[in-house]
Amino acid sequence: MNTTSATTTDEHQATLKTLAQTLGEGVFTQSRFRDNLRLHVPASRLIDLLRALRDQCGFKLLSEVGGTDYLGYPGRTGARFEVHYVLRNLETSEYLIIKTGVDDPDPTLPSVVPLWSGADWMEREVFDMYGIRFEGHPDLRRILMPPEFASFPLRKDYPLRGRGERHNFPRLLRGES
Amino acid sequence: MALEPSVAKSDSRASGSVLSLKPASSIEVPENTILTTINSVVNWCRKYSLWPMPFATACCGIELMAVGASRHDIARFGAEVMRFSPRQCDLMIVAGRVTMKMMPVLQRIWLQMPEPKWCISMGACASTGGVFDTYAVVQGVDRFIPIDVYIPGCPPRPEQILRALMDMQDKIQKGGAIQGTALPELMTNEARRVQIESSPSPALARERGDEDRYGYRIPGGPGQVGDRESH
Ligand code: SF4
Numbered sequence: 001m002n003t004t005s006a007t008t009t010d011e012h013q014a015t016l017k018t019l020a021q022t023l024g025e026g027v028f029t030q031s032r033f034r035d036n037l038r039l040h041v042p043a044s045r046l047i048d049l050l051r052a053l054r055d056q057c058g059f060k061l062l063s064e065v066g067g068t069d070y071l072g073y074p075g076r077t078g079a080r081f082e083v084h085y086v087l088r089n090l091e092t093s094e095y096l097i098i099k100t101g102v103d104d105p106d107p108t109l110p111s112v113v114p115l116w117s118g119a120d121w122m123e124r125e126v127f128d129m130y131g132i133r134f135e136g137h138p139d140l141r142r143i144l145m146p147p148e149f150a151s152f153p154l155r156k157d158y159p160l161r162g163r164g165e166r167h168n169f170p171r172l173l174r175g176e177s
Numbered sequence: 178m179a180l181e182p183s184v185a186k187s188d189s190r191a192s193g194s195v196l197s198l199k200p201a202s203s204i205e206v207p208e209n210t211i212l213t214t215i216n217s218v219v220n221w222c223r224k225y226s227l228w229p230m231p232f233a234t235a236c237c238g239i240e241l242m243a244v245g246a247s248r249h250d251i252a253r254f255g256a257e258v259m260r261f262s263p264r265q266c267d268l269m270i271v272a273g274r275v276t277m278k279m280m281p282v283l284q285r286i287w288l289q290m291p292e293p294k295w296c297i298s299m300g301a302c303a304s305t306g307g308v309f310d311t312y313a314v315v316q317g318v319d320r321f322i323p324i325d326v327y328i329p330g331c332p333p334r335p336e337q338i339l340r341a342l343m344d345m346q347d348k349i350q351k352g353g354a355i356q357g358t359a360l361p362e363l364m365t366n367e368a369r370r371v372q373i374e375s376s377p378s379p380a381l382a383r384e385r386g387d388e389d390r391y392g393y394r395i396p397g398g399p400g401q402v403g404d405r406e407s408h
Contacts, residue, residue, distance in 0.1 A: 159312070
């Protein structure tokens, strides 16, 4: 998993050291892609890790929350869904991606709205598209799709053209309108 | 009233129009008088004072603005008074994609417009859904509201919009009555279309759930989407 290219000036060194001191070893695993460092953490330790990053390592900005559905992905062995949090340290410009897997049925994660209130709408979007519930979210409603929509459209087992939801409107004819 | 056109005798007229109309009864029609119907006068007034309601939801709306601006100048056709309140409008121009979340809004705005009213569907997206054949985008607003003129293009040129406006004017002149609520031949057409669409016909296939052609395919695997449920 760890494909680190061992650069001498690793901008994440200080962060990783602080995390090891705060949380101890074995909480997360790392992977790298180009200049991205990803930390994979189980859902049970997610909030601990994010809180340590915010309070001890200076990641004051949560710039993105997103989801992925790995259903049928070749070579995938982990959980079906993955939620990622992109954090940014505004002083050092360091940025870091936290990933956590969550599985069927009823995928549920703790909400990070208590840590970053900006996560509110981003978690609503992930809920809207993937049906991943965020426990502790103050107002978990759909944000993009209409409230009566029943499916989660970015799940891979949802057909691209939908299940006829867009056709269920009354038809206004000229004589009636 | 049955009118009998007849060429006036030249000796009885020193000047004026050559043709005069002589009714079957003995009513004299004075010179320089036009006979017409109230309906066509009303339609003539209506067609040169259209008040558009711009329902611009996407990029086509930008082109619609260009039509309103000085270079193309929709005011030459008497339709420059764009109003953003449906109560003041009689021509709806649907310019852009309409999603299923927007469709109830569109229908409500259409219902809020006073009669007589007309509708232009502008651009590929409003007319057919365009390239956006996804779960969220309505595949043509004419499925849910009546449309009088369609404009093809992505986006249509301003000239096409002016052309559509002229077609609209022709249509208004030809149909409609002052006491009626709608254009009679359009209602006939619409009833016919509903009848055609409701009768099963191989030529008009209903939209299929052909995910195998358009849907998501699992990388490296066959199209196996839609038959597995996760919730
Ligand atoms: S038809 Fe083309 S220009 Fe018009 S709304 Fe659709 S994509 Fe945009």
